[in-house]
Amino acid sequence: MKKFLNDPADVVREALAGVAAAHPELRVDLDQQFVVRADAPRAGKVGLVSGGGSGHEPLHGGFVGPGMLDAACPGEVFTSPVPDQIIAATKAVDGGAGVVHIVKNYTGDVMNFELAAELADDEGIRVETVLVDDDVAVEDSTWTAGRRGTGATLLVEKIAGALAEEGAPLADVAAVGRRVNERSASFAVALTACTTPAAGKPGFDLPADEIEVGVGIHGEPGRSRQQLRPAKEIAALVVEAILTAKPIPSGEPAIVLVNGLGATPLIELYLMFGEISRLLDEAGVGVARSLVGNYVTSLDMAGLSLTVCRVDDELLRLWDAPVRTPGLRWGA
Amino acid sequence: MKKFLNDPADVVREALAGVAAAHPELRVDLDQQFVVRADAPRAGKVGLVSGGGSGHEPLHGGFVGPGMLDAACPGEVFTSPVPDQIIAATKAVDGGAGVVHIVKNYTGDVMNFELAAELADDEGIRVETVLVDDDVAVEDSTWTAGRRGTGATLLVEKIAGALAEEGAPLADVAAVGRRVNERSASFAVALTACTTPAAGKPGFDLPADEIEVGVGIHGEPGRSRQQLRPAKEIAALVVEAILTAKPIPSGEPAIVLVNGLGATPLIELYLMFGEISRLLDEAGVGVARSLVGNYVTSLDMAGLSLTVCRVDDELLRLWDAPVRTPGLRWGA
Numbered sequence: 001m002k003k004f005l006n007d008p009a010d011v012v013r014e015a016l017a018g019v020a021a022a023h024p025e026l027r028v029d030l031d032q033q034f035v036v037r038a039d040a041p042r043a044g045k046v047g048l049v050s051g052g053g054s055g056h057e058p059l060h061g062g063f064v065g066p067g068m069l070d071a072a073c074p075g076e077v078f079t080s081p082v083p084d085q086i087i088a089a090t091k092a093v094d095g096g097a098g099v100v101h102i103v104k105n106y107t108g109d110v111m112n113f114e115l116a117a118e119l120a121d122d123e124g125i126r127v128e129t130v131l132v133d134d135d136v137a138v139e140d141s142t143w144t145a146g147r148r149g150t151g152a153t154l155l156v157e158k159i160a161g162a163l164a165e166e167g168a169p170l171a172d173v174a175a176v177g178r179r180v181n182e183r184s185a186s187f188a189v190a191l192t193a194c195t196t197p198a199a200g201k202p203g204f205d206l207p208a209d210e211i212e213v214g215v216g217i218h219g220e221p222g223r224s225r226q227q228l229r230p231a232k233e234i235a236a237l238v239v240e241a242i243l244t245a246k247p248i249p250s251g252e253p254a255i256v257l258v259n260g261l262g263a264t265p266l267i268e269l270y271l272m273f274g275e276i277s278r279l280l281d282e283a284g285v286g287v288a289r290s291l292v293g294n295y296v297t298s299l300d301m302a303g304l305s306l307t308v309c310r311v312d313d314e315l316l317r318l319w320d321a322p323v324r325t326p327g328l329r330w331g332a
Numbered sequence: 333m334k335k336f337l338n339d340p341a342d343v344v345r346e347a348l349a350g351v352a353a354a355h356p357e358l359r360v361d362l363d364q365q366f367v368v369r370a371d372a373p374r375a376g377k378v379g380l381v382s383g384g385g386s387g388h389e390p391l392h393g394g395f396v397g398p399g400m401l402d403a404a405c406p407g408e409v410f411t412s413p414v415p416d417q418i419i420a421a422t423k424a425v426d427g428g429a430g431v432v433h434i435v436k437n438y439t440g441d442v443m444n445f446e447l448a449a450e451l452a453d454d455e456g457i458r459v460e461t462v463l464v465d466d467d468v469a470v471e472d473s474t475w476t477a478g479r480r481g482t483g484a485t486l487l488v489e490k491i492a493g494a495l496a497e498e499g500a501p502l503a504d505v506a507a508v509g510r511r512v513n514e515r516s517a518s519f520a521v522a523l524t525a526c527t528t529p530a531a532g533k534p535g536f537d538l539p540a541d542e543i544e545v546g547v548g549i550h551g552e553p554g555r556s557r558q559q560l561r562p563a564k565e566i567a568a569l570v571v572e573a574i575l576t577a578k579p580i581p582s583g584e585p586a587i588v589l590v591n592g593l594g595a596t597p598l599i600e601l602y603l604m605f606g607e608i609s610r611l612l613d614e615a616g617v618g619v620a621r622s623l624v625g626n627y628v629t630s631l632d633m634a635g636l637s638l639t640v641c642r643v644d645d646e647l648l649r650l651w652d653a654p655v656r657t658p659g660l661r662w663g664a
């Protein structure tokens with residue numbers, strides 16, 4: 001294993017120390033292990049908390065800031081955050097208007113956020129949960145009942161974050177988050193497996209000429225192993241999987257995220273965006289907004305995911321609203 | 333080789349098509365192969381043109397936009413752009429106030445930008461050249477006489493771009509770019525070699541337990557091969573190399589860039605930023621601003637570079653000025 005590490009057991013804590021040093025506009029609680037806007041809690045504003053295992057950076061800690069999350073709880077690498085962390089973050093952002101938990105659909109995450117929501121309720125904090133399960137590759141997976149939560153998490157966090165920033169009430173912020181999730185579909189392809197610091201070796205074996213089609217962000221198996229093939233054909237396969245699972249009526253606009261899983265160079269992501277946007281265009285989907293880069297990663301996995309979210313005017317307006325976080329920033 | 337590619341010979345052209353599709357705020361000339369602000373040329377504004385071999389994305393095309401570059405000329409992968417490209421981009425951005433060429437110090441780049449500057453002069457366009465040679469690892473290298481140009485290119489483009497945006501004259505814009513280069517030092521460490529699409533295999537052999545200390549962004553040899561060691565020790569080695577080459581008087585402020593070379597996960601970059609900022613602090617360097625992420629990459633190389641630029645109030649002000657590009661964006 002070749003990584004910039006001291007003791008593999010310390011990687012999350014030490015990376016958080018780096019986040020604290022790099023981002024004075026955020027507050028990092030190194031004891032309870034969460035990242036929070038320095039101005040939290042903001043009276044009257046619905047708080048947004050997300051979290052999950054580390055190793056997917058910039059998700060979630062990199063999306064804390066005005067217009068997006070109020071706090072993020074990073075678990076150990078590929079491990080759910082614990083209820084204590086989540087309740088501490090929930091309290092830290094509660095400004096009296098309630099808190100939305102944005103939870104990717106993995107069994108451990110769901111359970112621990114649920115426990116934290118009950119604890120919050122005991123303390124008089126209203127919590128609404130938005131479950132993200134956008135990955136259309138498989139039903140049920142290694143750590144999931146139902147579909148996995150992946151790339152759409154960024155869109156849910158951005159759009160619900162924008163509505164919360166405008167002062168909308170708890171139910172509305174949760175509702176828009178759920179609407180984004182329902183309208184989103186994601187699908188990923190891996191060229192290589194990733195290596196967690198604790199394991200020290202790749203999470204699965206993938207022959208030199210094969211790709212994992214429909215892979216999960218922890219290296220969970222997809223739909224099939226297939227021969228490596230030209231970019232054009234991989235793009236066709238990914239676009240077809242998405243439009244089959246969640247068809248988009250011709251002429252409808254969408255936000256499109258071509259997301260690197262960690263080790264794929266940006267030049268390849270742009271090449272794939274060219275192929276994908278052409279195919280979407282041919283299928284009658286209007287690419288209203290797009291994002292190309294590494295946003296929801298799997299450590300050093302080579303590969304990419306495509307997320308397509310069918311939008312309306314309100315969702316587009318909220319997408320375009322100012323955001324100021326380490327990982328996503330515009331208009332402010 | 334596992335990459336998202338069609339024909340390896342088409343990778344740059346096809347990636348540029350993706351850039352065009354993803355960024356309607358930019359104009360991509362697919363014939364002449366350059367990326368330019370859609371509103372170029374802007375009358376009375378000094379134009380900024382950079383470029384170099386592809387494979388270092390988001391450098392340079394991702395840094396085109398208000399507050400930074402007016403145009404970028406991507407050559408083929410790890411290959412200098414040709415004079416025709418550069419002169420076409422130079423003409424496209426000339427608003428009558430002259431054009432600054434920002435050139436990384438590689439023999440081919442220097443020669444081709446020089447030829448283009450002469451052609452521009454023939455056509456009555458004044459060109460000033462800012463040569464970037466910040467990599468303190470070695471004197472002379474595979475494709476370089478003198479020091480290589482690496483991470484500081486981002487700082488030169490950002491700071492000179494901000495001054496040009498304010499309407500400063502040609503000589504001042506070039507002077508501030510040179511000042512940034514003189515005050516900057518960079519040093520990189522590779523954990524793995526990168527693979528160009530054309531070669532199809534890693535550019536050099538690096539045993540599983542060794543690192544290349546002082547590597548170049550095309551995989552050029554550094555100072556030495558050393559045993560892989562804990563992050564703390566690698567951080568110490570990099571910081572020492574930089575402060576030895578360009579000492580910073582105690583208490584002076586600096587901009588610090590911890591830059592991933594492509595395949596290193598963000599969690600490791602933040603961990604290293606934590607180590608590096610602590611060491612700089614102990615050395616009396618004030619980390620006034622910082623940037624952690626993949627900005628000047630080497631395709632899929634695992635590794636990182638550190639760039640430290642000693643700043644004054646003017647440089648800080650220009651660094652903080654609004655910038656709106658695909659790869660760097662704030663305050664606008």
